[in-house]
Amino acid sequence: MLGQLLASQGDFEQALNYLQQSLEILQHLHSPDAETVKRILATVQQMADR
Numbered sequence: 001m002l003g004q005l006l007a008s009q010g011d012f013e014q015a016l017n018y019l020q021q022s023l024e025i026l027q028h029l030h031s032p033d034a035e036t037v038k039r040i041l042a043t044v045q046q047m048a049d050r
Contacts, residue, residue: 004040012048019044 003019006012019041026034 001037001040003044007044007047012044015044016041016048 001019001022003015003017003022006015006018019037023034023037023041026037
């Protein structure tokens with residue numbers, strides 16, 4: 001996932017942006033993958049807050 005790649009490179013702002021967009025799309029589609037993206041988003045947010 002692009003958001004994860006950006007987070008691993010330290011670009012948390014852009015990573016969070018992409019992950020949030022992904023989450024919104026997956027929720028709109030009622031995809032079960034939305035829960036996975038939610039967890040990834042939370043993890044990246046924690047990394048960004050350090």
